[in-house]
Amino acid sequence: MKVANLVGQRFKEKPSDCVIDSHALMVRGGFMKYVGNGIYSEFPVLRRITAKIENIIRKEMDAIDGQEVLFPVVLPAVLWEESGRYESIGNELVRFKDRNGSNHVLGMTHEEAAVQLVREYAQSYTKYPFMIYQIQRKFRDEARPRAGMIRVREFTMKDAYSFHTSQEDLDRYYKICFQAYNRIFQKVGVPEVVTVKSDSGIMGGSVSHEYMLLTPVGEDSIVICNECDYSSNMEAAENIVENTKADSDKLLCVETPNCKTIEDVCAFLKSDVKTSCKAVVYQKNIDDKFVVAFVRGDYEVNETKLRNLVGGEIHTAEITADDCLVAGYIGPYGISNEVEFYIDVSLKGIGNIVAGANKEGYHYTGLDLERDLENVNYVDISKIKEGGICPCCKKSAITIKRGIEVGNIFQLGTKYTETMNMQYTDENGESHYPIMGCYGIGVGRLAASVCEVHHDEYGPIWPISIAPWEVQICCLRADDEDTKQVADKLYKDLTDIGIEALYDDRQVRPGVMFSDADLIGVPIRVIISPRNLKESSVEITTRDKSIKTMVSVEEAAEYIKNLRLKLFADIESHVQDYK
């Protein structure tokens, strides 16, 4: 391929709406073009990258006995009504009618389609276990697409679904998938991807893991223990709080005028935030009763945990003067029995709590929950903090990092097989619902994430395993006949031995050529110029600047061949075998 013919424009100035580096570089480098909110087209350079990622994934899925299938993008609503998700999923699911007026959806995930595909086939236990997967476009009408290809509405995803006749077998296969995923990320060239335990969300099921690429621009918060190997999504991390119990004082109702925030109250009463009780009010729906979450003043409510606890969607509630709650003065003691409330573990074991008195302008001091309330039931609904206690090794060694979720694996259980009535007959002639697992990787997001963690100020630095080309030949002064001849020959020689070369023989100034090469991010670069040819050599560099050397014209092709092998070997050295 010649740069001169490459479809896609590279340019110098950073587009104004790009906030993260990878987005700006991929737009500037002619990798992708904005089409609409959260919708992008891929230019040839990016398509070559995503195709390579897809092939790495495909190979690993096939290696664990996956079978590639293809589900439709447009699915009839009846399928989603079977699983109940036509109703339960919000506006993310695009619904529309066809010409006959029947309801359809755009596939945002394919559990229903997977069950529909195999429920007749897999009626006998002898067909199990098996896994099917596809690599395909999905559409999710995200509330807020952002960060270029990191969070989009339409994207390519590899999604896989496995079916089993026992939990033990799912556990066994889940581990194999777990390893296959690690291999995929290692082969793609991002061994820095970590796995974390996660919340299962709308997918249902119990056990799930997310694959996170750690970067400060990530959207998710990840809890990592510095002592043991514990790691978790913030949403799923248990918050352990140790309080030292002071002797309980007498319960007193004190006047705290205009103290509506925890900071105000503690400043006014000169008390420690760590012995205060904060109330956060939610509602399932606008007219439902209030759900009040009480946490220690210095903690935040983890809404995902609360949502799981109350078993449904919740939204922060607005309190008006007519309500049974007094905004700013809500406390667990003497609270209206019209509300549902939860007390977080962070409030356990404190002798003297400062809490709202449920009365305008008043707080209690000396509140002892175990003494003053009946049947205190502590639940875990707060967010763990930096330096918190590790739920695994119990040491105070938690750090919180940001990451991009590039993949996930779930144990689904029988949620879909039951609702969609997929059954098999076992060896005793009895019917059972198969147990499912599902496994996803976002291809475009992965490409963008690699760029985000592997780039410099000039452009992406693609690992050779997914680079759009392996070598880029820069022919400086293509108007010089001898130079052009050497470059042409090297391009042909490399192509002939199966090395993917991108050839720049444009008559542009060297600066332009180098800038473009940096933006494209090809790992190996050969510079052929009249100056180098005076020494009968060419210059060979790597995009990451680790290698910069002169090689004779005759040996160039051989050197590049070996360098290419070395770069692949470097990546393979991170890849672990299956145990």
Added chain:
RNA sequence: CGGCGUGUGGCUCAGCUUGGUAGAGCGUUGCGUUCGGGACGCAGAAGCCGCAGGUUCAAAUCCUGUCACGCCGACCA
């Protein structure tokens, strides 16, 4: 869905306060000089100033509405 912000050639932006013939740089087309990190000169093409109403002799500029996009939050397999 809430808060803030922005819409002017392909890109980055100025002009708007104080209404009066639409600008610059990059890119692009042609010619010439250059040639190891986004060169220079000359000549050219390209914009109903997001859209719709209103005020006015006159609107990119003022007013109203609307749409789109971005950021923060909410939400999210």
